[in-house]
Amino acid sequence: MAQTVTLTEEAEPGRACPRVAWRQVLLIAGVVAVVHLAVAARYGWHRDEFYYVITGRHPAWGYVDQPPLTPVLARLAAALPGGVLPLRILAIAAAAGCVLLAAKLAAELGGRRRAQLISAAAVAACPAYVAASALFGTTGTDQVFWLAVMVATARALRVGTIPAWLLAGLLAGLGLENKDTIAALLIGIALGLVITRRAVLRTPGPWLAAVPALLIALPNILWNASYGWPWPNVRMAAVLAGRQGSALTQVPELLLLLTGPPMLLLLMLGVRQLCATTGRPHRWLLVVAITAVTLVAVTAGKSYYAAPALPGLFAAGAVRVEAANTRHGRRRWPIAIGLTGVLAILIGLPVLPPKIASIATGSASPVLETYGWTDYVHQIVTVADRYPAGTTIFTSNYGEAGALTILGPSAGLRNPVGSGHNAYGFWGPPPGSDATVLCVGEFTPAYLHQYWSQVTEIAPLTMPDGLSNEETRLGAAIYLCRQPHGTWTQLWPSLKQLR
Numbered sequence: 001m002a003q004t005v006t007l008t009e010e011a012e013p014g015r016a017c018p019r020v021a022w023r024q025v026l027l028i029a030g031v032v033a034v035v036h037l038a039v040a041a042r043y044g045w046h047r048d049e050f051y052y053v054i055t056g057r058h059p060a061w062g063y064v065d066q067p068p069l070t071p072v073l074a075r076l077a078a079a080l081p082g083g084v085l086p087l088r089i090l091a092i093a094a095a096a097g098c099v100l101l102a103a104k105l106a107a108e109l110g111g112r113r114r115a116q117l118i119s120a121a122a123v124a125a126c127p128a129y130v131a132a133s134a135l136f137g138t139t140g141t142d143q144v145f146w147l148a149v150m151v152a153t154a155r156a157l158r159v160g161t162i163p164a165w166l167l168a169g170l171l172a173g174l175g176l177e178n179k180d181t182i183a184a185l186l187i188g189i190a191l192g193l194v195i196t197r198r199a200v201l202r203t204p205g206p207w208l209a210a211v212p213a214l215l216i217a218l219p220n221i222l223w224n225a226s227y228g229w230p231w232p233n234v235r236m237a238a239v240l241a242g243r244q245g246s247a248l249t250q251v252p253e254l255l256l257l258l259t260g261p262p263m264l265l266l267l268m269l270g271v272r273q274l275c276a277t278t279g280r281p282h283r284w285l286l287v288v289a290i291t292a293v294t295l296v297a298v299t300a301g302k303s304y305y306a307a308p309a310l311p312g313l314f315a316a317g318a319v320r321v322e323a324a325n326t327r328h329g330r331r332r333w334p335i336a337i338g339l340t341g342v343l344a345i346l347i348g349l350p351v352l353p354p355k356i357a358s359i360a361t362g363s364a365s366p367v368l369e370t371y372g373w374t375d376y377v378h379q380i381v382t383v384a385d386r387y388p389a390g391t392t393i394f395t396s397n398y399g400e401a402g403a404l405t406i407l408g409p410s411a412g413l414r415n416p417v418g419s420g421h422n423a424y425g426f427w428g429p430p431p432g433s434d435a436t437v438l439c440v441g442e443f444t445p446a447y448l449h450q451y452w453s454q455v456t457e458i459a460p461l462t463m464p465d466g467l468s469n470e471e472t473r474l475g476a477a478i479y480l481c482r483q484p485h486g487t488w489t490q491l492w493p494s495l496k497q498l499r
Helices: 002-010 021-036 049-055 069-078 086-106 111-124 127-132 137-158 161-177 184-198 198-202 202-224 230-241 247-259 262-277 277-282 284-298 303-324 327-348 354-361 366-370 373-384 398-407 423-427 488-495
Strands: 392-395 417-419 436-442 454-458 476-482
Touching: 002 161, 002 366, 002 454, 021 086, 021 111, 021 476, 049 069, 049 398, 049 423, 069 086, 086 111, 086 127, 086 137, 086 184, 086 198, 086 277, 086 303, 111 127, 111 262, 111 284, 111 327, 127 327, 137 161, 137 184, 137 202, 137 284, 137 303, 161 184, 161 476, 184 303, 198 202, 230 392, 247 262, 247 303, 262 277, 262 303, 277 303, 284 303, 354 366, 354 392, 366 392, 366 423, 373 398, 373 436, 373 454, 398 423, 398 436, 417 423, 436 454, 454 488
Parallel strands: 392 417, 392 436
Antiparallel strands: 436 476, 454 476
C-alpha cells in the first residue's frame, strides 16, 4: 500500500495529458515529408550512406565506430530498387516522426493545441533537424530516439505505472543500439530525477526501466569489450587530433547555427518555463539539456550531438507561449518559425544548384558531400582500365571505398577495393595482390613511400564545375604504388586508421 501511495503522489494523478491535435500536427509532418521528398535524390549519395550500407553487409553486434542498428536498416533499404532513394525515405520518415513526437512532448508538458503546433513546427523548421534528414544516418535516427525516450519518460512520470517505465527503457535500449550519444540523454534523465524528482527513485519504475535498456544494449557492449573498446578509441583519436574543434565553439554553434536565432527565443522561453514553479515537474528536461551540452563540450564532440536535447526546451517554450496568449505572439511566432524553416531548407537541403550552394554554405557543407561521387568513380575506373584486371584499389577513407563498391560495378569496375579506415581496417586487407596497387584519396607521396618503394601520381581527383569537397580540399589523387615493403598482412597494422 505504501508503494502505491508513493507512485500515486509522483504520478501527478490530477493532471491529465491534453489530447493531441493530430490532424494539424500530421499536416505539419506531411509538409516536412513532401519538401524532403522533392529533393531527396537530387545530388546523390553521401559518403556516410555508402559506409552504412557496406557495414550492414558485414553483420555484427557492433562496429569500431557505431552500434549495428543503422547499418542494418541501411542494408535493408539499399536492397530495394531506387538507389539512394529508399535510404532517404527512411530519413524522411525519421523527420516526420520527430515532428509528431515533438507535439506529443508538448502535450505531456500540459500544452494544448497551440503549444503542440508550435513545438511540432519548431522541430520541423530547426536547422539541425532539417539538415539531419537530408540524408540517412545515425544522426536522424538518434533524434527520433531522443524524442521518443523523452516522451516516454514524461509519460511515465505522469502516470507512474511499471509498463510506462518499461516502454521508456525499451526505447532507450534501441537508441543505444543506434548511437552511443544517447547515453548523454540517459545520464541527463538520471541526474534530472535525482535533482528534481528524487521521490520517484524510491519507486521501482525507473530501476525496472534500466533492465530492458541494458538487455537490448548488452550485445553491443559485449562486442566492444571483446575487441578492446574500439569506439572509445575512435572518439579519443578525434579529440587528440583536435578534429572536432574547440569546446568553446560548440555552444555558440549549437545555439546560433543549429537552432536559428528566432528559435533561440523559444529555447530561452523554455528555460524560463522549466525554471518557473509551474515547470517544476518537468525541470528534468532542463537538466538533460545542460548535461548534453556539457558532455559535448568536455569530450570535444560535434555540436549537433547535443541538438536532440533542443525539443525538450522547444516544447516547454511552446507551453509558455500558449499560456501568455498575446496577440503579437499569435501573429509573430508562425512568421518566425516559417522564416527559420525556409533558411534551413536553403542551407540544409539540396535545393540550390551546387555552385550556388557552395557559395551559400561553404565547401565543407554536408550537402556538397553528396555531390560528385559518380564523377570520382568514373575517374578512377578510367585509370584502373589501364592496368591488369584485378589490380587492387586501396582508398584513404570509407567514403571513397564505399563509392567504388556501390557505384563501381555499374561503371565497369571489377577491381577489389579496400581501405584501412575504421571498420574497413577491422575487416582486414582487400583481396588481390599487393605488388601493384592503385592508392586513391587523401594520401601524400611521403606517406605511401612508407609502404611501397615506387609511388607515382597518376591524376588528381576533381569535382565537376570546379567545386570542392573533402577529397579536393585535401589534395586527393590516384597513385600507382609498386614494390611493397611487405605483404598485406605485414603492412596492415600500420595501414589501419581509427578516426
